[in-house]
Amino acid sequence: MSPDDASTGGRHSFSAFRARRRARREQLARLRDNESTLLDRLYGTEFEGYSFPAPHDVDERTAVACIRFALRHGRELFLAGAERRAIESAIVAVTARWGMDHMTVDVTARTIQAQYAPPGERPLTMMMETGSEDSRDLRQLGDLSALTHRVLDEGLRPLDAERELTRIISLKGYWPWWTKVLGGALLAAMLCVLASGTPKAAVVAPVVFLVGNRFGWALSTSGLPSFYVTGLQAAAVIGLTMVLADAHALSGARRRVWRRPTWCCCCRSCPW
Numbered sequence: 001m002s003p004d005d006a007s008t009g010g011r012h013s014f015s016a017f018r019a020r021r022r023a024r025r026e027q028l029a030r031l032r033d034n035e036s037t038l039l040d041r042l043y044g045t046e047f048e049g050y051s052f053p054a055p056h057d058v059d060e061r062t063a064v065a066c067i068r069f070a071l072r073h074g075r076e077l078f079l080a081g082a083e084r085r086a087i088e089s090a091i092v093a094v095t096a097r098w099g100m101d102h103m104t105v106d107v108t109a110r111t112i113q114a115q116y117a118p119p120g121e122r123p124l125t126m127m128m129e130t131g132s133e134d135s136r137d138l139r140q141l142g143d144l145s146a147l148t149h150r151v152l153d154e155g156l157r158p159l160d161a162e163r164e165l166t167r168i169i170s171l172k173g174y175w176p177w178w179t180k181v182l183g184g185a186l187l188a189a190m191l192c193v194l195a196s197g198t199p200k201a202a203v204v205a206p207v208v209f210l211v212g213n214r215f216g217w218a219l220s221t222s223g224l225p226s227f228y229v230t231g232l233q234a235a236a237v238i239g240l241t242m243v244l245a246d247a248h249a250l251s252g253a254r255r256r257v258w259r260r261p262t263w264c265c266c267c268r269s270c271p272w
Contacts, residue, residue, distance in 0.1 A: 045085070047093040050152055055101030058116070063124050065158040066098050067114050071128040072165055073144065074112045078130045080141035087112070090148045094161075097152050143168045185209045201250040208244070212237040 042048050058066070070091045077087045084107045091105050091114060104115040110130055117123035147168065151161050185206035192205040216233035220226070244250055 041092050042089055045089040047089055052096045053099055056099045058100050063116050066095055066100060067116060067126045069158050069162045070094050070114055071112055071126060075128050075130050076169060077144050080137045080144060082141060094148060094151050181213055198251050204244060204250055208237060208240055
């Protein structure tokens with residue numbers, strides 16, 4: 001191979017690289033200008049390379065089933081710890097696999113809203129509350145992501161996908177509740193030791209954690225909103241800690257040292 005051929009091949013590969021880079025920039029520009037384009041909304045996600053069927057009209061009953069599954073799926077992804085972009089792309093990819101175009105998805109901090117609005121038809125809008133539970137379940141997150149790929153690869157129908165989603169949700173609670181509580185109590189004791197706390201405080205800290213945890217659980221069963229439960233739970237823990245600190249239960253009471261008075265030489269009754 002001559003040096004001229006090598007330089008020509010290098011120029012061609014560099015030109016192809018610049019062309020691909022320019023195409024991706026144009027695609028990103030379309031994403032910023034028009035978020036309703038399906039393929040542009042999947043730009044940069046794990047579903048970017050999928051080949052979706054041509055969109056077609058979906059009757060209202062089927063659309064309701066598809067969106068209901070998409071919202072439930074998005075909610076469980078949120079509770080398992082998925083980010084907003086991953087939730088939106090999963091909903092868009094699943095609905096596109098079932099031939100639904102003209103979808104609008106809005107994922108906020110506590111709700112997920114999806115709208116199916118084909119031209120000339122009555123729009124269908126559904127919303128689901130994601131809740132305020134701050135939990136992370138990587139095992140369930142993996143199962144939900146695998147379900148998304150099964151819908152795209154195997155073409156699961158909405159009802160079959162929803163049954164599989166219900167099965168995944170039923171697998172929640174892989175660890176018993178008391179193991180999580182004991183883990184939190186152990187963490188409280190470790191933090192107390194790391195903060196140079198006394199041994200007595202390291203023993204009392206798990207007890208305070210357990211009392212606060214069970215108090216929060218009792219409040220949650222009454223139907224109070226979660227932010228009220230969190231506020232009352234924090235107030236109870238702080239109040240209990242202040243009472244224990246005032247009673248010297250964390251550091252121990254100070255010992256009073258009695259000193260014998262010193263008598264002067266002039267009068268034995270004078271302490272000076």
